[in-house]
Amino acid sequence: MRKIVFLAGLFCLTGLAQQTQQRTSVFGDYYPISIKPTVRYLSSMVEQEEILFDANPVVYYSFYNNMVKNLQDVNDKRFSSTFYASFQPHIRMYNENSRPVKTPSYRVFLGFQLLRKTDGNHFVAAALESGHYSNGQSGCAFDTNLDDETSPCDAVYAAITDQTNLSDILNRVNGNFSTNFTRVSGNFRLNNLKKNTPYQVHSFTGWYELWHNNMFFVADIGGYNPLDIDIYGRHRMGFEYEYLHTYKETLKYSVGFRLQGISGAHPSVEPLRTEVFGTWYPFKSDFGFFVSYIYGHDNYNYRFVDSGNQVSVGVSWDWFTPFEIKRAEALVSEQ
Numbered sequence: 001m002r003k004i005v006f007l008a009g010l011f012c013l014t015g016l017a018q019q020t021q022q023r024t025s026v027f028g029d030y031y032p033i034s035i036k037p038t039v040r041y042l043s044s045m046v047e048q049e050e051i052l053f054d055a056n057p058v059v060y061y062s063f064y065n066n067m068v069k070n071l072q073d074v075n076d077k078r079f080s081s082t083f084y085a086s087f088q089p090h091i092r093m094y095n096e097n098s099r100p101v102k103t104p105s106y107r108v109f110l111g112f113q114l115l116r117k118t119d120g121n122h123f124v125a126a127a128l129e130s131g132h133y134s135n136g137q138s139g140c141a142f143d144t145n146l147d148d149e150t151s152p153c154d155a156v157y158a159a160i161t162d163q164t165n166l167s168d169i170l171n172r173v174n175g176n177f178s179t180n181f182t183r184v185s186g187n188f189r190l191n192n193l194k195k196n197t198p199y200q201v202h203s204f205t206g207w208y209e210l211w212h213n214n215m216f217f218v219a220d221i222g223g224y225n226p227l228d229i230d231i232y233g234r235h236r237m238g239f240e241y242e243y244l245h246t247y248k249e250t251l252k253y254s255v256g257f258r259l260q261g262i263s264g265a266h267p268s269v270e271p272l273r274t275e276v277f278g279t280w281y282p283f284k285s286d287f288g289f290f291v292s293y294i295y296g297h298d299n300y301n302y303r304f305v306d307s308g309n310q311v312s313v314g315v316s317w318d319w320f321t322p323f324e325i326k327r328a329e330a331l332v333s334e335q
Contacts, residue, residue, distance in 0.1 A: 029065035032115050032125035033185045033205065034058075035088060038290070040314020042092075045298055046167060046306045050095040054300075054312070058088045067115055080115045086129070090300060102173060103135045105301045109181075110216075123189040130182040132215060132222045135301040139174035141228065142166070148176040149225055157227040162267045166231065166305040177302040179224040179232060182217070183209040201244040203256075209236040231305075233265030252281040254288075262297065262304065270297040270307035279316060286318045 035058045042054040065082035090105035109131020116124045140146035140153035142160070147153065160166070185207035192200040211234050213223035224232065242256035260273040273296035281288040294310040 029060070029062045029082060029084075030067040030071065031060055031065075031082060031084070031113060032067070032123060032189070033113060033127040033187050034060065036316045036318050038314055038316045040290075040312045042312045042314075043310045045303075045308040045310050048167075049172060052093040052095055054314075055091045056088065057091070059086065061085045061087075071115075071117060080117075082111075082113050084111050084113075085109070086111060086131075092300060103137055103175065103177070103301055105133070105135055105177075107131065107133045120191075121193055122191055123187070125187040125189075127183070127185040127187075129185070130216055131180065132178075133181050133211075134178035134222065135176070137174040137176045139171050139176060141171055141175040141177065141225075141302055142169045144171045144173050144175075154227065160231075160266075164266075164268060166266055166268050167307070170302060170305055172303075175302055176225070177228075178222060179211045179229075180213065180215045180222055181209055181211050183207055199246040201242075203240075203242045203244065205240040205242075207238050209238075210234060211236070230264075231266045231269075233262045233269070235263040237261050237263070252284070254279045254281075260296075260299070266305070269305055272296045273299065279318075281318075288316050288318060290314060290316050 035056065037056055037058045039055045039057075040053065042051050044051045062082055062084045065084065067080040067082055070078055070080040086107070086109055088107040088109075090107075092104070094102065096102075109129050111127060111129035113125060113127040118124065138148055140148050140150070140156060143153060143156045146156065185205060187203065187205045189204075190202040211224070211229070211232055213220070213226075213229075215221045215223070238258065238260040240256065240258045242254050244252075244254040246252045255276075255278045257277070258273075258275045262269060262271045265271065273294070275292055275294045277290055277292035279288040279290040290313075292312045294312070296307055297304045298306040
C-alpha cells in the first residue's frame with residue numbers, strides 16, 4: 001500500500017511541477033533538442049533486482065531564450081538561440097524494503113542551442129551541453145563492503161579481467177559512479193504544414209558524448225576514478241527518429257526509435273542499446289501515454305554493465321509539442 005501511495009504522490013508532484021513550468025516564464029521556453037520528463041513501469045533487465053518504477057523528472061532553466069519570439073514570426077528566418085542550465089535526475093524504486101531508492105543518477109549541465117528556420121518552415125538545430133553525471137555514492141563499484149578509492153577497492157579492480165562479467169559483481173547498493181561529460185547534438189525537423197492536410201513532423205536527432213575528467217575541461221571537480229574510465233568507455237553516440245502526427249486536433253500520436261552505442265568499454269558491456277516507442281496524447285495537451293521495448297545495455301548510471309530486454313508503460317510530458325502545434329496552425333492560416 002505504501003508503494004502505491006508513493007507512486008501516486010510522485011505522479012501528482014510531477015504534474016504540479018509541469019503546471020508550474022507552464023505558468024513560469026523561465027520554464028515556458030522552447031528547446032528544440034531536449035529530454036522529456038517521464039514516469040513509467042519498467043520491467044527488470046537482470047535477476048539481481050526487481051524494478052517497481054522508473055522516473056525522469058527533467059527541468060530546464062533558461063538564462064536567455066528568444067526561440068518562441070522568433071519562431072512565432074512566420075516571416076522570420078533568423079537564427080534563434082538559448083543558453084540554459086538543466087537538472088536531469090533519473091530515479092528508480094526497487095522491490096526492497098530497506099532501500100527503496102538506491103544509487104540514483106544526476107545529470108547537471110549548462111547548454112547552448114541554435115535553431116534556424118528554413119524557407120520551407122523546417123527546423124535545423126544544434127546543441128552543445130557540458131556538465132556532471134554521477135550517482136552520489138561512496139562505495140567501491142564492485143564490492144559492497146569497501147569504500148571507493150581505497151587500497152582494498154583498487155585490488156578488486158586489479159582482479160578484473162576481460163573475461164569478468166561485471167554485471168555479476170556490481171555493487172548495486174552504494175557503488176560509486178561519477179564522470180564529467182560534453183555532448184554535441186544536431187536535429188532536423190521536417191514539417192508538413194500544407195493546408196487541409198494533417199500536421200506531421202519527421203524529427204531526426206544525432207549526438208556524440210565524450211566522458212572526461214575535468215569539468216568543462218578546466219576544473220578538476222567531480223571527475224571519474226581513473227580505474228573506472230577503462231570500464232566506462234569515453235565515447236557514446238546515438239541517433240533518434242520520431243514521427244509526430246496530429247489529425248484534425250482529435251488524434252495526436254508519435255512513434256519512433258532510439259539507438260545508442262558505447263565505444264571503448266569493458267568487453268562484458270553490450271555496446272548497443274535499441275528502443276522503439278509509441279506515444280498517444282489524448283487530451284490535446286503535452287500529456288501522453290507511452291509504451292516502449294528496449295534491447296541492449298541499461299542506461300542507469302553504472303548499470304550500463306547490465307544488458308537484456310525491457311518493456312515499459314508510462315506517462316510523459318512533451319513541453320514543446322503544444323507550441324509547435326499552435327505555430328503550425330498559424331503557418332497554415334497564412335497559406
